[in-house]
Amino acid sequence: xxxxxxxxxxxxxxxxxxxxxxxxxxxxxxxxxxxxxxxxxxxxxxxxxxxxxxxxxxxxxxxxxxxxxxxxxxxxxxxxxxxxxxxxxxxxxxxxxxxxxxxxxxxxxxxxxxxxxxxxxxxxxxxxxxxxxxxxxxxxxxxxxxxxxxxxxxxxxxxxxxxxxxxxxxxxxxxxxxxxxxxxxxxxxxxxxxxxxxxxxxxxxxxxxxxxxxxxxxxxxxxxxxxxxxxxxxxxxxxxxxxxxxxxxxxxxxxxxxxxxxxxxxxxxxxxxxxxxxxxxxxxxxxxxxxxxxxxxxxxxxxxxxxxxxxxxxxxxxxxxxxxxxxx
Numbered sequence: 018x019x020x021x022x023x024x025x026x027x028x029x030x031x032x033x034x035x036x037x038x039x040x041x042x043x044x045x046x047x048x049x050x051x052x053x054x055x056x057x058x059x060x061x062x063x064x065x066x067x068x069x070x071x072x073x074x075x076x077x078x079x080x081x082x083x084x085x086x087x088x089x090x091x092x093x094x095x096x097x098x099x100x101x102x103x104x105x106x107x108x109x110x111x112x113x114x115x116x117x118x119x120x121x122x123x124x125x126x127x128x129x130x131x132x133x134x135x136x137x138x139x140x141x142x143x144x145x146x147x148x149x150x151x152x153x154x155x156x157x158x159x160x161x162x163x164x165x166x167x168x169x170x171x172x173x174x175x176x177x178x179x180x181x182x183x184x185x186x187x188x189x190x191x192x193x194x195x196x197x198x199x200x201x202x203x204x205x206x207x208x209x210x211x212x213x214x215x216x217x218x219x220x221x222x223x224x225x226x227x228x229x230x231x232x233x234x235x236x237x238x239x240x241x242x243x244x245x246x247x248x249x250x251x252x253x254x255x256x257x258x259x260x261x262x263x264x265x266x267x268x269x270x271x272x273x274x275x276x277x278x279x280x281x282x283x284x285x286x287x288x289x290x291x292x293x294x295x296x297x298x299x300x301x302x303x304x305x306x307x308x309x310x311x312x313x314x315x316x317x318x319x320x321x322x323x324x325x326x327x328x329x330x331x332x333x334x335x336x337x338x339x340x341x342x343x344x345x
Contacts, residue, residue, distance in 0.1 A: 037281070041281075041285070042281065042284040042285050042288055042298075042302055046288060046297075046298030046299045046301070046302040047298070047299055050297075050298075050299030051299045051302050051303055051306075053299070054251045054252075054299050054300055054303040055251070055303055055306075055307075057251075057252070058250045058251050058252075058303075058307075059249065059250055059251075059252070060250065062246050062247075062249040062250040063246075063247065063250040063307065063311070065246050066243045066246035066247050066250065066307075066311045067311055067314055067315045067318070068315075069239055069242055069243050069246060070239075070240070070243045070311050070312060070315035070316075071315045071318060071319050072239060073236055073239035073240050073243065073315075074098070074101060074102045074105060074315060074316055074319050075098055075319065076232055076235050076236045076239065077101055077105075077146070077232075077236045078094075078097045078098040078100070078101035078102065079094065079097065079098075079232060080142065080146075080228075080229060080232035080233060080236060081097060081101055081121075081138065081139070081142045082094060082097035083225065083228055083229060083232070084138040084141060084142055084219065084225075084229065085097070085125060085134075085135065085138050087218055087219055087222060087225050088131070088134040088135075088137065088138050088215050088218065088219075089131070089134070090125060090126075090129045090131055090134055090135055090138070091129070092125055092129075095323050095326065095327055096327075098319060098323050099319070099320050099323040099324060099327070100121045100124055100125065101121060102315075102316040102317075102319035102320045102323070103117065103120070103121070103316065103320050104117030104118055104120060104121040104316075105117060105312050105313075105315075105316035106312070106313050106316040106317050106320070107120055108278060108312075109278040109279070109280075109309055109312060109313050110277070110278050110313075111277070111278060112274070112277055112278075113274045113278075114271045114272060114274075114278055114279040115143065115272065116278075118139050118143055119139075121139060122135045122136045122138070122139035122140075123135075123136075133208055133211055133212065134211070134215050137212050137215050137216070138215075141216070141219070145229060145230070145233055146233050146236060146237065147180075147268065147269075148233075149230065149233030149234050149236070149237045150237040150240075150241075150261070150264070150265050150268065151177055151180070151265055152234070153234060153237045153238055153241065153261055154173065154241075154258070154261035154262045154264075154265045155177070157241075157257050157258035157261045157262070158170060158173075158258050158261075158262060160258065161256055161257065161258040162258070164256035164258050164259050164294075165256070165258050165259050165262050165294075166293040166294050168293050169259070169262055169263070169266075169290055169293050169294070170262070172266060172290070173262045173265065173266055176265070176266055176269055180269070237261075240264070241257060241260050241261045241264060242257070242260075243308070243311055244260040244263075244264055244304070244308055245257060245260050247304055247307045247308045247311060248260070248304050250307055251300055251303045251304060251307065252300070253291075253296055253300045253301075253303075253304055255291075255304075259291075259294055262290075263286075263287060263290045263291060266286065266290060267279075267282075267283055267286035267287060267290070267305075270282050270283075270286050271283055271286075278309075280309075283305050283308075283309065284301075284302050284305040284306065286305075287301045287302070287304060287305040288301045288302060288305070291304065
């Protein structure tokens with residue numbers, strides 16, 4: 018029984034932290050004001066955001082599939098779209114904001130028998146997508162600097178510097194592992210060698226690098242536009258630059274495993290950042306909650322449509338395989 022309690026302690030603690038953080042944000046923003054903002058929302062903009070998020074999910078899925086294929090893991094486009102979209106939903110409801118990514122890596126890895134390569138592809142997909150978001154955000158700031166408060170740009174610069182430093186440390190650590198690889202247990206050494214081989218395969222392919230980056234920029238640009246449309250839903254005019262910078266900072270904050278799917282952390286982050294741009298707490302909270310709803314609803318819709326399409330194709334194949342009855 019104590020072991021069960023210990024295993025359940027972390028998820029329960031995260032639920033508690035999520036509830037506390039969200040409660041604090043709602044108290045600050047005024048629950049009635051948030052409810053009023055949602056009640057007066059223009060849902061046609063929300064519908065547009067849903068459609069755009071569905072397109073973004075397909076783009077992200079095809080990007081992930083390209084990495085899988087280069088790692089010699091064959092996954093159909095339909096399967097990749099369904100799995101990737103399902104992961105987007107799970108990222109918002111599981112104890113960590115990367116829980117869905119772990120699930121998609123496990124599903125593909127289990128089916129292909131190449132779990133390590135599937136995990137490597139998923140990690141690279143996640144990290145390079147984050148890098149693409151930061152590039153998109155900095156480019157947007159360069160084009161439209163006036164729409165982003167200097168305090169927000171300052172925070173963004175510090176977060177970017179922190180991520181860059183982490184990448185340098187990770188690269189140095191990885192380089193330091195190679196000379197002493199012989200001292201590692203054979204199974205661990207074999208896993209490291211396979212990971213290195215997979216990374217080299219991607220790096221040597223100009224086509225892969227080009228398409229992964231291009232699709233990454235497209236995916237993140239679409240995701241930022243989704244946030245802009247969500248803002249319009251509640252009457253908040255977000256510039257592309259402010260939306261990009263805010264989402265980039267909040268996304269990193271959500272990686273800290275202290276809440277369920279980043280709930281509470283996301284809302285607090287948007288309230289603080291958008292507040293610097295003169296957006297009140299109720300509107301910022303509404304934008305945050307609706308942005309999460311868009312991801313969940315659009316992801317679920319793509320999963321449902323792709324599953325229905327897959328089922329219909331299977332039915333057609335079965336119908337063709339059945340022997341035709343001679344006319345009476």
